[in-house]
Amino acid sequence: MDIEKTEKRALLEIRETTSKKELEKIKKRYLGKKGEISEIFKFIPKANPEERAELGKKANRLKAALEKELKKKEAELKKKKKKRRVKSFDPTLPGKRSVSGTLHPITRARKKACKIFREIGFSVVLGPDIESVWYNFDALNFPEEHPARDMQDTLFIKQEGNPPSEKRLLMRTHTSPVQIRYMEKNQPPLKIIVPGRVYRNETTDATHEINFYQLEGLMVDKEISVANFRAIITEFVDRFFGEDVEVRLRPSFFPFTEPSFEVDMSCSVCKKKGCSVCSNTGWLEVLGAGMVHPNVLKNAGLNPKNWQGFAFGMGFDRLIMIKYGIDDVRLMYGGDLRFLNQFRY
Ligand code: DAH
Numbered sequence: 001m002d003i004e005k006t007e008k009r010a011l012l013e014i015r016e017t018t019s020k021k022e023l024e025k026i027k028k029r030y031l032g033k034k035g036e037i038s039e040i041f042k043f044i045p046k047a048n049p050e051e052r053a054e055l056g057k058k059a060n061r062l063k064a065a066l067e068k069e070l071k072k073k074e075a076e077l078k079k080k081k082k083k084r085r086v087k088s089f090d091p092t093l094p095g096k097r098s099v100s101g102t103l104h105p106i107t108r109a110r111k112k113a114c115k116i117f118r119e120i121g122f123s124v125v126l127g128p129d130i131e132s133v134w135y136n137f138d139a140l141n142f143p144e145e146h147p148a149r150d151m152q153d154t155l156f157i158k159q160e161g162n163p164p165s166e167k168r169l170l171m172r173t174h175t176s177p178v179q180i181r182y183m184e185k186n187q188p189p190l191k192i193i194v195p196g197r198v199y200r201n202e203t204t205d206a207t208h209e210i211n212f213y214q215l216e217g218l219m220v221d222k223e224i225s226v227a228n229f230r231a232i233i234t235e236f237v238d239r240f241f242g243e244d245v246e247v248r249l250r251p252s253f254f255p256f257t258e259p260s261f262e263v264d265m266s267c268s269v270c271k272k273k274g275c276s277v278c279s280n281t282g283w284l285e286v287l288g289a290g291m292v293h294p295n296v297l298k299n300a301g302l303n304p305k306n307w308q309g310f311a312f313g314m315g316f317d318r319l320i321m322i323k324y325g326i327d328d329v330r331l332m333y334g335g336d337l338r339f340l341n342q343f344r345y
Pocket residue numbers: 173174175176216217254256257287288289290311312313314
């Protein structure tokens with residue numbers, strides 16, 4: 001009879017249980033009427049007289065040790081149960097308001113613009129942020145000495161040596177290069193829009209940022225005219241601003257379109273009466289556009305004798321600033337929650 005071994009085993013069992021039911025079973029197994037300890041006590045009178053005293057002492061010590069450990073465990077389990085009860089779900093308590101984020105105004109404007117254009121049959125296409133000089137400038141008919149290519153306006157990627165324009169890399173300064181990329185791989189008729197981030201090497205102020213978001217549009221088919229452009233852009237502006245807006249075209253210049261226009265919309269703040277937002281003109285400039293230059297079609301592998309179309313480009317930041325009367329583009333990128341939380345609904 002190894003009392004020490006029994007003690008070790010019993011203590012371990014007690015310590016390791018995690019339920020009250022199990023603890024009861026252990027208690028019965030060792031201290032019950034027919035338990036192991038009762039068996040030991042029953043055995044003592046039959047033992048050698050010399051061993052009896054020693055056995056008795058050991059058995060009593062074992063009993064006391066087990067009783068102590070059992071009590072300890074009982075208390076521990078009771079405490080645990082209480083704790084659990086506090087944690088449990090009480091449906092009568094008032095709920096905790098959870099803090100949720102909101103979509104950035106630019107994200108929302110992008111989603112809305114893409115939805116409107118999809119509904120009038122345009123596909124949404126994306127292009128790379130890191131672009132080659134070829135796609136960003138050459139293919140778009142920018143003359144070699146055009147000031148936009150200047151280091152002052154364009155963020156060039158550091159490269160070894162003097163790579164040719166197809167390999168010379170920069171951060172795209174507009175979304176227009178995607179026109180070429182798309183026309184190279186897809187035959188007209190085509191109707192696409194390209195939302196995306198663009199980069200400029202600029203000093204920031206209330207109307208300039210080093211990066212911003214544009215929406216490019218391109219429609220090419222056999223007989224696309226300025227009238228088609230006018231109809232589509234009027235539809236877009238009406239739906240985006242949620243009201244009847246007047247649109248007017250002014251002659252302008254872009255290397256990749258001929259003729260080119262600047263597109264204005266009637267001021268949604270003062271309804272053409274004149275206010276500070278439109279500098280008292282009643283009109284707000286919203287985008288650049290034009291009929292795709294024959295050289296651009298050629299550079300993308302299309303025959304300008306067979307195809308023609310229009311293209312346009314607008315800044316999301318500008319659209320949002322007009323829509324909400326925001327006077328500083330830097331607010332858009334500052335991450336200030338006081339600004340961002342206003343776009344919650
Ligand atoms: N890419 C021009 C810019 O960043 C915007 C633009 C103007 C795009 C006229 C066009 C366009 O497609 O036809 O300023």
